[in-house]
Amino acid sequence: MDILKGHKSKIFAAVFIAIIGVGFGVIPYFSVAAIINNLVAKNTNLNNYYPYIFAVFLGFLASILFHEISTIISHNLAYRIIEDKRKLLADKLSKISMGEVERKSSGQWSQFMVETLDKMEKPIAHVIPEVIANIFIPIVLIITIFIMDWRIGIANLLTIPLGLLFSMLMMRGYEEKSKRYQEAAKAMNTTMVEYVNGIKVIKAFNKSASSFGKFRKTVEENKNAMLDWYLSVCFSMTATMETIPSTMVFVLPASLYFFMKGSVEVGTLIMCILLSYASYKPLIKAMSHMETIANIKVVFEEIKKIMEIPNLKRGEEVRDIKSYDVEFKDVTFAYEESKNVLNNISFRANENELTAIVGNSGSGKSTITKLIAGFWNVSNGEILIGKTNLNELPLKQNMELVSYVSQENFLFNKTILENLKMAKEDASMDEIKEACEKASCYNFIKSLPNGYETIVGKGGANLSGGEKQRIAIARCFLKNSPIVLLDEATAYSDPDNESVIQQSIDKLIKDKTVIMVAHRLSTIVNANKIIVVDNGEVIEEGTHKQLLELNGRYKKMWDVYTESKEIEVI
């Protein structure tokens, strides 16, 4: 429970105040007993009653007041904890490797950090004061009854074994039935998600009727399994819930009997009846909160799991980098243990040269660029920039040295200018203009009604894909890092933008160390070096001409490529 660390004093305060409230709640019962004793004694002086009536009121007032104060404290606590965890997790995300972040979609992260964490509110804020109060009240009341008259105390406990007897009925066939409804619920949810997400395909293939039939079947099975379970336990559940608080069944006749025998006085007796009447109701209320307690455990565990993700290991001090060659020395890397994506890869990409990486999908070529961009720590071997191991560089320096251009271009929902300035906070307007011109986005930015001050919208929604990419490239111009990675940079850009983006890239990579992943082989025929990757290993290396002469894998790829260029689909 180290989740609650640093909040102990608040928890203690909330619990303590809740218990004080419970204590005050007993006062009215004693006062009423005194009032009744006075009445029985036929005391006719109103002044004798005032203090007791006042005590009843004060007892009530104090008990609700303290309960509500405890509630405020516990809410404050709950929201603080949620706030802390959100900030903690957000910070954690910035420390772990990009690859770990990408294991979940951004929607899932956000969902967890907003919706799921919110689920902690109920257990912390309500359970602490309420469950504690609701468990303490019965205990205090029951003890009080025992102190007043132990025989009535015992009568007061008699409904419990009776209630438990009923609840034992509930357990019959519990396992198979609960298994059935759990499975039914799972099947239903899977089918529903598939039905909804596949609805376009379902309709396009005119399969609404049969797909809906499957949907209907699982929905109905879920309902039947649920009802089967609930209806079979319904009686014993209700019986348990109704029996336990019905203490009057035993307390009333017992009290009457003992009174008849003359062994209990009337004030005590009435007080016991009242205490007994109130003694179990809170317990039932407490039971309804038990579910939320189970919920919080799941959330805690999930938080713990995230916090246990190892941080990306990076150096602290900025290193002096003399040259910008990139070298892989026996690099091995696995996303998951035992499944190496890269196997002892070694190669060198020289300064001021273009190094192209080619290979089939899944060969590991994108992973190579992502490693250089600092997404992950390598499992084995080392990546050198100049002569310095990448792991010894602070992430910030790594990022300054390397520009990673891919199809995904995220822009923050801010102005274009703010997005550009991320790359260089103190950039002058002249620098920005120059970068935009080079990235061919100056003209379209100028044509916008608000120019640089245009808000790009959620994820850049106000701009087209090509425009977004051009702004992202302008950012790279501002950053002006000596190493540029191109990971299929033009692949998904819309066709009419492709040519413009290609021209910008031509400018961007001038005099840089360039490492480029490409499928369209004709693009990279002039590369200084082409590295052919297959199954996580470098199998060939050389210029286009050398590789063709080698007559190996590259030659085959080239042939297929030229063939595919000839295919006309219509």
Place this chain on the structure above:
Amino acid sequence: MRELIKTLYEVSGSYSNKITKMLIFDIFKGVFEGVSLGAILLCLTKICENIFTNQSILMKDVYIVFIIAAISVVGKIIFGYLADKNKYIASYNLGAENRLYIGDRLKNVNMGYFSTNSLGNIAGALSTVIGELETIGVFIIEQMLVGTIQTLIMVIFILPYDFATAIIILLTLIVGTLVNLFTQKSTDQLTERLLGLKLDLSEKMLEYVNGIGITKAFGKDQNTVKELNESITKSRKGFLAVEKILVPTQFLFLLVFKLGICVIIFSSIIRYLSGDIEVTKAIILIVMSFVVFSGFELAGSMQSIKGVAVRNLNTVINLRNLPVIEEGEMTEVDKAEISMNNISFSYGKENLFNNLSMLVPDGKTTALVGFSGSGKTTLCNLMARFWDVNSGEVKVGNLNIKQYKYDELLSNFSFVFQDVYLFDDTIKNNIKFGNPNATDEEMIDIAKKAQCHDFIMKLPKAYDTVLQEGGSNLSGGERQRISIARAMLKPSKFVILDEATSSVDPENEKQLLIALKNLLKGKTVIVIAHKLSTVKNADQIVVLKDGVIKQVGTHSELVSKHGIYKDFIEIRKQSEEWVV
């Protein structure tokens, strides 16, 4: 409250009578709760009579008290059981009925309505939101009504016994309800504000996570981090502010009842002292005051989860009211031709198309060409009735598309899009999805034509391999080809193709192209064309700009003229020949 009950009855459909039954049984249960009060009264009466009039208590009296109390318990169990039973039946049927109703309705919703986002929300609503409604929807109504009913029944029991006290109880109830109502308004407003805070937080969080790479790249002291932290703190303060209003009102609500108790005690003593009532009655009234409000207090504590129920109900109502399209009766498409006559269309305010007309001839290939935003995709969406035109008509064959049964109309189309959806089923069933009657031989033959056969045979269970998470165990090119095989097996007349610009590795690219070529054979094809060769070979090229058809013709007709087409071809050529 009234609205909540009304909506719940509305969405419960044919099982709403179970809710009524539940409430009726709850009333009976309340009566038996009253019976236990009777036992207390009888017990006290006996004791007082013994004290004040010296009547002796007999063993018989002990038995009678026990029997009355026992009857109360048995009654509560029986009616509680009946009420619960009806509650469960109502709840789970409510869930099932709404899932089915919405699922059924989805079949007839405009295809254009389904964006990836809306699909996620609908799936979430069907599972989680309705699931929550099953557990709290009917329960909440029960708790809120039953507490009130119970107290009212007590009032009825007490009324003949002591009019004044009954009135005090009633007044307390009314004041309590007023306090609740008063609070309700402010809580509703606050809930709205909280929703806003949460939305803002979600947005900031999403943006933070999406931009985390950039945050990492440019350092943590970025504004986004600051903004996120501010939003997190704001959300805490906002939620706490609501609590700070809720708690005092809850305090006030409870205080009203405690005051009610004090007033009863006080008035009983005064009335006894002034000789108005007997001492026995005074004692009994005082004891009763402690018991009588317990049900209603419980009802008040339900306020906090009421908001959830209301939100969930609204979500369900919205989905139940998804706009469905009106469809016709016709099933057969007589001619594989599409014509658009003077159509106008807009997604929102501005018209994208104004009086546009064009013809997609039978058995021919029509290429749509134009820069992004020119309306190519929308035009395709209108042909398959993903959206309805605002004016003019779209005809497939000789009939307006609105005259066809929607599913039958769609079954004449095959779509090849960049985003491929495959089911978590075997590859065989995925391919046969379009035509379950196909034999395995036919299926394999098609798979070969779609260039899938070889890679499928390399999978551990070949055609019986189950795809996970929509085929995440396959590469993008492989998924594409399976979707092409699926489309090929289905006897459709039209193919709408959004030509991929994404490059896959040469081997995959080659196979994909062969598969496509096979699919398009003999069909009427509408293609959003990007590749030069596709454009050049099309029987008809339609050049769009800003929703207007600028040029129509074949490549050889258009390429010689000045115009958009010529520019387009030039740019495409450049980018296809790019060399770094």
